[in-house]
Amino acid sequence: MIRGPISMLIVGAVMLGVTLVVTLGPRAFEGILPAKVLDTLDGTMIGGFSGMAAGSGDTPTDFLRDDPDGLQVTGPIAAMAGNRAVFIKDVIDGYTTQVGADSPAELMTIRPISGCRFTPPMQGTTVGHATAGMTDLDLPILTYNDGDLAAAVQTFVNLYREGGVAQVGPPAELAYEVYDVAVTETRAPVYLVLESFVRNRIWNIHLVPGARIERVILLGGTHSGVANLDPVVPVEVLPDADLAACGIQPAYALNPGHRFFEVLTNGTASSKAEAESDFAAMQDRIAAYNTWFRDSFGIRADETRAGFGGTISVVGPQPGEAEPKAVYASIQGGRIRMTQDAYVEITGQVAAGEDFAARVRAIATSFAFGNLETLRQGVQF
Amino acid sequence: MLRLLIGCGVLLMAVGFGAAGWQYWQSLPKSAPVELVAAAKAAPAPARQSWMISPTGGLIRQDEVEAYLAQDRFVPGRTVNVQRLAQLDTLLAEGEKLPEPAFFQVLADIRALEVAEGLCPILLETLAQDCAVQSARVVEGSIDLVQGTGLFQIQLVYRLKDEGFELPDLAAHVLRSDVVRLNLDAGAEGTASPEAALRAALVAVADACAAEPVREICRPMQLDLDWKPGQPVSARASIAWLDPLPEGMFVAPPLGAP
Numbered sequence: 149m150i151r152g153p154i155s156m157l158i159v160g161a162v163m164l165g166v167t168l169v170v171t172l173g174p175r176a177f178e179g180i181l182p183a184k185v186l187d188t189l190d191g192t193m194i195g196g197f198s199g200m201a202a203g204s205g206d207t208p209t210d211f212l213r214d215d216p217d218g219l220q221v222t223g224p225i226a227a228m229a230g231n232r233a234v235f236i237k238d239v240i241d242g243y244t245t246q247v248g249a250d251s252p253a254e255l256m257t258i259r260p261i262s263g264c265r266f267t268p269p270m271q272g273t274t275v276g277h278a279t280a281g282m283t284d285l286d287l288p289i290l291t292y293n294d295g296d297l298a299a300a301v302q303t304f305v306n307l308y309r310e311g312g313v314a315q316v317g318p319p320a321e322l323a324y325e326v327y328d329v330a331v332t333e334t335r336a337p338v339y340l341v342l343e344s345f346v347r348n349r350i351w352n353i354h355l356v357p358g359a360r361i362e363r364v365i366l367l368g369g370t371h372s373g374v375a376n377l378d379p380v381v382p383v384e385v386l387p388d389a390d391l392a393a394c395g396i397q398p399a400y401a402l403n404p405g406h407r408f409f410e411v412l413t414n415g416t417a418s419s420k421a422e423a424e425s426d427f428a429a430m431q432d433r434i435a436a437y438n439t440w441f442r443d444s445f446g447i448r449a450d451e452t453r454a455g456f457g458g459t460i461s462v463v464g465p466q467p468g469e470a471e472p473k474a475v476y477a478s479i480q481g482g483r484i485r486m487t488q489d490a491y492v493e494i495t496g497q498v499a500a501g502e503d504f505a506a507r508v509r510a511i512a513t514s515f516a517f518g519n520l521e522t523l524r525q526g527v528q529f
Numbered sequence: 530m531l532r533l534l535i536g537c538g539v540l541l542m543a544v545g546f547g548a549a550g551w552q553y554w555q556s557l558p559k560s561a562p563v564e565l566v567a568a569a570k571a572a573p574a575p576a577r578q579s580w581m582i583s584p585t586g587g588l589i590r591q592d593e594v595e596a597y598l599a600q601d602r603f604v605p606g607r608t609v610n611v612q613r614l615a616q617l618d619t620l621l622a623e624g625e626k627l628p629e630p631a632f633f634q635v636l637a638d639i640r641a642l643e644v645a646e647g648l649c650p651i652l653l654e655t656l657a658q659d660c661a662v663q664s665a666r667v668v669e670g671s672i673d674l675v676q677g678t679g680l681f682q683i684q685l686v687y688r689l690k691d692e693g694f695e696l697p698d699l700a701a702h703v704l705r706s707d708v709v710r711l712n713l714d715a716g717a718e719g720t721a722s723p724e725a726a727l728r729a730a731l732v733a734v735a736d737a738c739a740a741e742p743v744r745e746i747c748r749p750m751q752l753d754l755d756w757k758p759g760q761p762v763s764a765r766a767s768i769a770w771l772d773p774l775p776e777g778m779f780v781a782p783p784l785g786a787p
Contacts, residue, residue: 155536163540294631302635511632515639517622523639526663527603527686 208233212456214405221458226330228462229277229454239462240330240354242476247285247326247352250479251494252375255289258485260385264394266365266444267384269339273362275447276463279343279400279455280327280351287350287479288495290322290504291371291488300508301515308512308523318504324348324373324486326459330474331355333464337362340463341445343398343455344369350484353377354474356467365445367391368398373486376477385487396440399433400450581704586778589704596750597704597769598696603661603686607750609652611683612668613723614757615644618677633672637679641665645683647724655731656749657687689748697745702771703778706750709737711764723756730754730764737768745771 201210201223211223212233225233226240236243269275300316307314325346331338331353337360342351349372353361366372366385374383391398402408412423434450441449454461467473493503501510516522581589581597596606617633620640628636642665649660663684671680711733713720719729730752738747747770754764 159536159540163537294629298631298635301632302638305635305639511635512639515632515636522642525642525665527661529603529605 208235214403216405216407216410218406219403219456221456225458226460226462227278227454227456227458228466229452231453231456233456234462234466236460238466238473239332240328240460240474240476243328243460244476244478245285245459247287247479249288251288251481251497252479252484253481254483255488255492255494256379256483256485257488258373258383258385260387260390260487264386264390264396266386267363267382268444269446270337270362272336273339274333274336274464275339275341275445275452276329276331276333277341277343277445277447277449277452277454278327278329278351278461278463279345279453280349280461281345281455281457283325283327283346283459285326285459286320286323287326289324289350289484289492290318290495291324291348291492292318292322292504293489293491296322296489297491297504297507297511300504301511304508304512305523308520309525312524314509314512315505316508321347322504324350324371326350326352326375326479328352328354328460329463330460331359331361331463332467332474334358334360338463339363339365339445341365341367341441342372342374343367344372345398348372350375350479350486352477352479354477356464356474357472359464359474371487371489373484375479375484376482377485379483379485383485387487397433397437398449399430399437400453401434402430578699581699581702584703584705584772584775593706593750593769594704597748600658600688600691600748603659603663603688605686607686607688608663609648609685609687609727609752609754611645611648611685611723611727611754611756613644613681613683613755614678615681616678617672619643627677630674633674633679634667634669637667637672637681641667641681641683644681645685647722648683648685648727649687651724651727651731652685652687655728655735656689658690660685660687692746697771699771701774702745703774704769705744705772706767706769707737707743709733709766709768711762711766713762715759715761717762720756720760720762723754726754726756726762726764727752729762730766733764734766734768737766738770743768743770744773 202213203210205211205223208223208225211221211225213220213222219231224236226236228234296319300318304314304316307316325348327342327344327349329340329342329351331340334356339362340353342364344351344366345368347370349366349369351364351366351372352375353364354376355361361377361381364374364377364381364383366374366383368386368388368391370387370389372385372387377383386394386396408423408427411419412427413420415423438448438450441447454463462474491507495503500506512523513520579591579594579598581594583589592604592606595604617627617637620637620643621627627633642662645662645665649657649662652660663686665681665683668680668682673679711730713726713729719725731749734749734752737743738749747768750767750769752764752766754762756762
């Protein structure tokens with residue numbers, strides 16, 4: 149008699165679990181499912197990858213789609229110089245994207261450089277250049293300022309006025325997003341130029357045994373830093389605002405399959421004319437950026453760039469069969485040097501009442517003379 | 530395996546039938562409490578005409594009809610809208626200091642009710658039986674960090690004092706309306722404060738209602754007022770009144786109207 153309901157419960161639980169994994173993604177289950185299971189799921193369509201291989205899946209380029217919205221990574225590949233694709237497993241051992249609970253042992257604050265000129269690479273140095281967009285690999289580290297708090301208090305007030313209750317947590321963009329860089333170059337010291345297109349970024353460096361880093365340059369974003377870098381290696385930072393103040397505007401060519409080119413070739417007369425004008429302006433910006441990049445680092449930005457989406461770039465050659473690969477360095481317990489805003493918090497390590505949501509509520513309550521009910525306005529018609 | 534399949538099927542059926550049952554249950558007509566039904570039967574409320582026509586024979590919009598007729602309660606169409614500039618430090622409690630500039634906007638929004646105080650008393654003194662602040666907000670992006678000011682948008686709702694007489698037969702009247710405008714030069718009487726400007730606007734409304742072409746039961750409907758210190762004041766009010774049905778016009782009530 150009792151077997152039937154138990155079977156139903158088991159089947160129901162399994163179905164619910166599968167549904168949650170598929171809808172929320174494996175990263176929502178960090179700390180619940182084993183890391184190996186999560187990594188396996190993450191490499192499938194359920195995880196971060198949006199589609200299947202274009203061909204047989206034997207070559208890394210099968211997992212790089214030339215899409216109207218830009219290059220799309222659909223499998224476990226990394227970007228090498230010139231945006232060539234390589235399988236992640238062929239360049240790094242122990243790679244994982246499960247970083248959502250990784251807390252560093254040490255956070256050190258660094259500041260952007262003053263002025264617009266970087267220390268140039270030394271003679272005989274290899275310059276590596278990686279770019280990174282959104283990865284959704286959020287660390288449990290946030291940084292924010294009064295402006296972020298004020299915006300959240302306004303959201304809190306609007307919600308409270310509507311429903312009489314409110315709870316506003318930190319927006320996702322306040323978290324530092326991780327992007328991994330595997331350095332496989334061992335013949336010469338490496339001068340790393342790392343360029344971010346998201347607000348807050350931590351570059352996690354993984355070295356092949358014998359690789360040496362001469363200097364790290366962090367371009368773009370609002371706040372950025374490096375993890376697992378030898379503390380003696382200098383880090384120079386120029387965020388978006390300072391780049392703009394210096395008249396530097398990063399610009400790269402669009403992928404051939406981008407929808408822009410569809411308009412350029414098949415658009416109506418007016419849209420085509422506008423696209424041609426935009427294209428000319430784009431070419432000028434790319435040329436200007438390449439010139440600045442070459443003057444600063446001795447290489448062109450577009451030819452050396454390693455970064456087409458995904459979560460990891462490689463600086464250096466692909467290790468041979470018998471050669472050692474880069475070793476994954478976890479952020480958990482590691483060291484991070486980063487620029488930061490007025491407030492920094494590590495989720496789960498903040499004293500009660502001092503996290504983002506508590507600050508927002510406290511400010512709203514204080515502005516409302518201690519009584520949030522005064523936020524409620526109006527009569528019922 | 531067979532049991533798993535059966536279990537899976539039963540689960541899906543339970544979910545499906547459960548959802549269907551829930552929808553059916555939700556779609557059942559809600560029965561009113563017995564006392565309310567009995568009370569409704571015992572004292573049927575007299576049906577008031579809820580439609581009005583314009584002098585050209587068109588139906589007046591329902592929110593305007595409500596704003597004119599429904600004086601027993603607040604209605605959305607009968608409002609006083611005041612846009613006024615205010616110093617942010619007037620929002621502070623005694624001994625309190627302004628926060629960091631990043632918080633000026635949200636502080637002003639939370640405390641916007643403070644700058645609305647003083648407006649309802651003017652309405653209550655003159656024409657309103659009841660008045661309430663419907664909303665008070667700071668206009669987004671209006672904070673002047675240098676001057677320490679913000680622009681506030683305040684909306685009041687009100688209902689008029691009892692005029693002491695019954696409405697005539699609405700089917701034999703049309704609802705006419707007009708706009709009253711008041712423009713005061715900077716420094717003129719009635720520009721010293723938003724309250725003074727509101728009082729001046731209400732006087733202008735009262736004068737317009739007393740003027741010759743206006744016939745029966747003139748009522749203010751909506752009033753908009755802009756006030757900034759040391760600036761000209763502008764106000765715009767709509768008023769409405771009843772006129773007898775023009776000769777030769779016959780009205781047919783809309784279908785289903787009381």
